[in-house]
Amino acid sequence: MKTSIPMVDPKAWHDSIQGELEQAALDVLRSGRYIMGEQVAAFENEAADYLGVKYALGCANGTDALVLALRAAGIGPGDEVLTTGFTFFATVEAIMQVGATPVLVDIDAETFNLDPKELERAVSPRSKAVLVVHLFGLPVALSRIQQICDQHGLLLLEDCAQSFGARYRGKQTGSFGLLGCFSFFPSKNLGGFGDGGLVTTSDKEVASKIRKLRNHGSSEQYIHDCIGYNSRLDEIQAALLRVKLRHIDRFNQQRVEVSEWYRDILSGTDLITPCEHSANNHVYHQYTVVLPCHRDLIRERLAYHGIASAIYYPRPLHRQQALQTGMASGSRPELPVCEQLAMHCLSLPIFPGMTQQQVELVASALLKAMKI
């Protein structure tokens, strides 16, 4: 039989908890309560506990989590928000949605994350906040970045869409900034079964702003204090996420194990394997390598053997048409490291439940495909 290895295999991932998931879904169907009920409240408490924050507030998706967080932080027109040039589009889209100006900063070639030296250079009198992204599940250099924020009076916000469960010096991502934003898109580390998102904070006032904004600017039924959004987490998603939250450390550990199998085979070859820092624990949302050359040909050869691969991300943000107007001072920043990695990165299949044999198949096919 021909092998077929997808980027993510939900069946292999959920196999050990399928019964629990089905029971949780049925319970909600039979409860008659589908929006803002006890499942959402319980999930919010459990997530806050797990993440080490005072408040965790569900919302409709990760993009909304970012928009809600920016609004609650008081960021709007005239404010510059510094962020990475190498992330999913939604990070910057959210900054534009609230009317603020994104300032894209180049990344560190080893970590794919915001480079603190470049960040410091990009600070201006209009800078209001830094929105960091823990890309691929690896926390950014939080202590250095927090220092820069303190020095310049900037708010720190975290896009944790890819880093649920990752810790930096023992503390969860999403507990460092004024606000943290999570996505439960199915492929994320804590993936739901549809869309979902979460905003975290330990600031009481900010939490009450989020609570209002996500529900039409209302804290009392039919009384509206501001213009908000319809951005709520569904009961059924919350119930299913509660099940998966109980197993998240095991699932993330399985991702780490997969990464170790990959590294055993791939290190010492012509490609660059993901970097690890002792202060961080990487939760491997993606396993992304840097190839010396011939990426398209290598992908074709992998595909021929039934092996999926993906490019996150093929075009850096400063080259996106949608952002040509609205970027700081109308100038297109030069982000050479973003450009370089966009041309040479390749993400390989990784998911909880992936077997050592599957990893060996992918890695050996990749090494063979590199021999031109």
Ligand SMILES: *Cc1c(COP(=O)(O)O)cnc(C)c1O
């Ligand atoms: C997935 C993702 C988002 C958006 O989350 P959605 O739930 O899809 O809206 C934002 N930022 C990053 C870095 C992401 O990976």
